[in-house]
Structure formats: structure tokens, C-alpha cells
Amino acid sequence: MNHHDPDEILKSASLKVTEQRRVILRFLLNNHGPFTVEEMKELMSEGSFDLATLYRSMATFEEAGLVEKRLFGDGLVRWEYHAHSLCGHNHHTHHHHLMCQSCKTITTLDICLPPEFFKMIEAYNYTQLKHHLEFSGICPECQKKEVP
Amino acid sequence: MNHHDPDEILKSASLKVTEQRRVILRFLLNNHGPFTVEEMKELMSEGSFDLATLYRSMATFEEAGLVEKRLFGDGLVRWEYHAHSLCGHNHHTHHHHLMCQSCKTITTLDICLPPEFFKMIEAYNYTQLKHHLEFSGICPECQKKEVP
DNA sequence: CTTGCTGCAAAGGGTTTGCATACTA
């Protein structure tokens, strides 16, 4: 299958192909993010979107493993496309981020937890295991601004 | 100073000592958590608390470094007491958690990221660096329940 | 006595839901 074609991705996830889902998924495939639902609505030039549709699509996509939720502690949920492992290593592979608390700039970190971590946690016999790992702080640019 | 006395902790953080803050802090010192604001209101037997006071206290305590915010991706913010490093290693030392998405049981994991992680991130020159790391899944008990 | 905290109530903002309509398979 073509891992860049929204239609094929939706079909292989057993989801109905609708114009809205196609556009949303294409947006996430072409833009790294992560994005808030509000940002997605703003940035998607194609078509018009009801926020409820965005929220419902994100919930559906998350359940299908197509997107991942990102939390930075500022009260907003951010989403990004999550390629399946079979897609090989690209910029959609599992990773984490560093966000500036002031200007909200998000830097992608090509790291994840070491295997020992997961082995240790497997001992608890939890299924559907997920982890949230994100960093935040004040970026060099905003550090300068803060000095009056 | 006595690291178990709410009054002394508040004073050394340059915060005014009020009855509400005393009770909230004592609760967090005696109970590991993390707790949502709602849970804290329910569980604190002493006195009555307005939710606004709880929210404001948590914001104040966080700024003073007395508490840490915990995110598990279910849309709720949870708080727990955060001892300063000078307190030595106890159950309030920095750590992370594993939460069951179904029954919300929270297990404390006495782990944190390996030093290499932080070194790598220091290269970005961010100040006030924080990280959120939490695990979630379905616990063995709830796995049984799910079979109808 | 001055500054700052608390309680109450109202407002705010993000997210979810009910329902009629439109569309996919």
C-alpha cells in the first residue's frame, strides 16, 4: 500500500473514506505538527470544517492508531500523524518533543525511551500500554525577551 | 527545617501561611497521589474548601515548586507533592506513574529518565526545563472485566 | 494597617452530544 495516500490509509484502517477525513489525514501527512484541533481548522485550506468533525475524527483516528495525542501541560491537546512501524523510519516514526512554554514553538526530538524501560513496565501486565513523554521550557529566544 | 511541617514548608517558600494552605499541604504530604483537584476536595476531611481556592493554591504551589502536575491523557490534571532534592530519597522524590485507563488506579514507578536524555536536551539551551512522563494502559483486573 | 487570600457566583474555553441531513459502501 501507498503510505502517503489518505484513501489507502483509511481503507486499510477499515474506516469509511469521506472527504473530510481525506483532507484531515492529508494535512497531517504533509505537516508534522503536533497541532491542536483549533490550529488544524485554521491551517487546513481545503474545505470547511466543523470543530465537532475534527474532534470526532481525531477520536476515530486515535482508536485506529493513525494519530497520537501529545500533552505539554498547557491544557491543550495536540495531535500528529503516527505511522505504523512497517512504514520504516521517517519523520512520522514514534518520537517526542520539546515545546517552548512562551512562544509554543515545538522541536522534534528523535528519541524515545530505552528498551529497559518498557521491559520493566511489561512486568505489570498492562495491555494497550501508552506513554506520554514531552519536554517543555523557555527557549533561548524567549529568554532574551523576558529581560525588560 | 522540618520537611513534614506544612507551616515551615510554606514559610521557606515565602508563602503566607493560611489555614487552607496548611490543610492542603498536609493532605499532600500524607497522601501520595497524584490527585485531581476534585479528589482532593472530596478526600480532605478537615475544613471546607472552595474549588477556586484549590485551583489557586495549586497554581501557587506549582510556581513555588512544592507540587508537580501529572498528565495521563484523560483530560484531567493531577497533582502531587514534590519534595526538593535536599530532602533526600523518599516517596516524594521525583518519579513517574502507570495509570489504568479504566479504573484509574495509579501505580508509582521509581524510575526517571537516564542522564543521557537530559544531557541531550540541555544542548537546546532551554531554561525552566520540565518533563512529563506517564504510562497508561489496562490493568490485569480490568482486562478480566472486559470479557463479557 | 496594608497586602494578599478566600468564598461565592458568574464567565470562559475547550470538548462532547443530540438530532436531522447527507453521504459511503
Place this chain on the structure above:
DNA sequence: TAGTATGCAAACCCTTTGCAGCAAG
């Protein structure tokens, strides 16, 4: 055609805020 997704608007829930009264230092 049956079942599902969408749009719209209202409802929800957690959180924040304005303001008057009260308490701490």
C-alpha cells in the same frame, strides 16, 4: 438501502476571574 459521518447548536465540564469580605504579617 442500511448504516455511518457531518453540521449545527446546545449542553457539559473543568478552570479562571471579579469582587467584597476577611485574615496574615
